[in-house]
Amino acid sequence: MKFCITGGGTGGHLMIAEALVEAAAQEGHEAVFIGSTSGQDRKYFESHSTFSHVYFLETTGVVNQKGFAKLKALWLILRAFFASRKILKKHNIQATYSVGGFSAAPASFASLSRFIPLFIHEQNAVEGRLNSILKPFSKRFISAYDDKSPIKGYPVKEEFFKKQRVREKIKTVIFLGGSQGAKAINDLALSAAKELQKRGIKIIHQAGERDYERVKKEYEDLGVDVELYAFTKEMPLLMTKADLAVSRSGASTLWELCANALPALFVPFPYAASDHQYYNAKFIVDNGMGWCEREGRELKEKLIELLDEDLQSKSRALLEHSSTDVAKKMILDAYKAVNG
Numbered sequence: 578m579k580f581c582i583t584g585g586g587t588g589g590h591l592m593i594a595e596a597l598v599e600a601a602a603q604e605g606h607e608a609v610f611i612g613s614t615s616g617q618d619r620k621y622f623e624s625h626s627t628f629s630h631v632y633f634l635e636t637t638g639v640v641n642q643k644g645f646a647k648l649k650a651l652w653l654i655l656r657a658f659f660a661s662r663k664i665l666k667k668h669n670i671q672a673t674y675s676v677g678g679f680s681a682a683p684a685s686f687a688s689l690s691r692f693i694p695l696f697i698h699e700q701n702a703v704e705g706r707l708n709s710i711l712k713p714f715s716k717r718f719i720s721a722y723d724d725k726s727p728i729k730g731y732p733v734k735e736e737f738f739k740k741q742r743v744r745e746k747i748k749t750v751i752f753l754g755g756s757q758g759a760k761a762i763n764d765l766a767l768s769a770a771k772e773l774q775k776r777g778i779k780i781i782h783q784a785g786e787r788d789y790e791r792v793k794k795e796y797e798d799l800g801v802d803v804e805l806y807a808f809t810k811e812m813p814l815l816m817t818k819a820d821l822a823v824s825r826s827g828a829s830t831l832w833e834l835c836a837n838a839l840p841a842l843f844v845p846f847p848y849a850a851s852d853h854q855y856y857n858a859k860f861i862v863d864n865g866m867g868w869c870e871r872e873g874r875e876l877k878e879k880l881i882e883l884l885d886e887d888l889q890s891k892s893r894a895l896l897e898h899s900s901t902d903v904a905k906k907m908i909l910d911a912y913k914a915v916n917g
């Protein structure tokens with residue numbers, strides 16, 4: 578079968594596109610990608626990917642634009658809509674999977690205009706603007722936060738499941754700032770470092786490129802040993818070594834922690850669109866799988882308090898909630914929906 582996978586902008590969206598194309602290829606299907614010249618779409622798929630063809634159309638976000646810029650953004654989307662219609666026809670596409678983000682707009686609308694079934698994956702607990710508009714017209718709307726979603730779980734790389742284990746006692750804490758690093762989490766780690774050292778707890782810390790040198794120097798000044806990274810490619814291994822995480826609640830990181838059964842104290846990025854990082858974390862808290870505290874609260878006190886908490890029940894709840902092969906299930910489901 579021939580799929581079109583569309584959407585992108587940030588790594589969070591593009592990682593889902595990547596998981597889907599790999600699952601499609603494993604099941605013997607072909608997929609083309611339609612993304613945008615803006616955002617990270619090109620960086621991910623232009624030079625190397627499992628897609629048979631990749632297209633980057635000139636589009637920009639519409640939501641935060643005003644006046645002439647908004648008109649221009651709409652005009653670009655309209656142009657890209659017609660270009661997408663041609664691409665869908667040329668490749669004889671039978672189903673389109675949108676992973677959201679503004680770059681999904683042209684191919685999603687083009688699919689609907691050609692009566693090609695549209696499938697949508699939503700990454701966050703708060704629906705993105707485009708996803709909300711398209712939801713009523715979609716064949717499936719997949720969301721890990723929605724009980725009614727026909728497929729449960731989130732497409733997470735296999736390594737995170739392979740290395741999962743139930744946590745009991747805190748011997749190591751990992752601090753995670755998301756792909757960019759987070760100053761609030763770095764400051765929290767530094768403020769708690771001495772106390773953690775006193776209790777014999779090891780620290781792993783991903784500080785982000787921007788703040789790395791400052792954080793490194795402050796640990797040196799404190800005389801605390803730490804396994805420090807700006808950015809790491811060893812996330813599954815590092816998560817496995819840890820017994821508690823302190824983390825931003827971007828969707829990918831949050832579900833990787835879930836797959837790994839590593840309980841976390843989430844400190845959401847306060848400026849995420851519609852505060853979605855808070856609602857992502859709230860889902861975990863409401864299901865008894867972790868903790869969440871807003872930036873600016875007494876974060877250090879909260880963390881110290883957690884060091885004596887029961888990890889096992891949270892870790893087991895995460896384990897029960899995690900589900901494997903989600904991308905494969907999404908592709909199989911789309912195949913069945915189209916072919917009956």
Ligand SMILES: CC(=O)N[C@H]1[C@@H](OP(=O)(O)OP(=O)(O)OC[C@H]2O[C@@H](n3ccc(=O)[nH]c3=O)[C@H](O)[C@@H]2O)O[C@H](CO)[C@@H](O)[C@@H]1O
Pocket residue numbers: 587588589590700701755756757783806807808809810811812826827828829830831833846849850853854
């Ligand atoms: C600031 C913001 O709005 N971020 C959004 C963005 O997340 P963004 O893509 O920035 O963050 P995510 O947590 O979703 O993903 C980060 C990814 O980078 C990996 N990683 C990170 C650091 C590192 O050193 N090594 C490494 O491999 C993590 O394992 C994870 O897979 O899109 C997500 C999906 O729509 C949203 O949920 C996030 O809220």
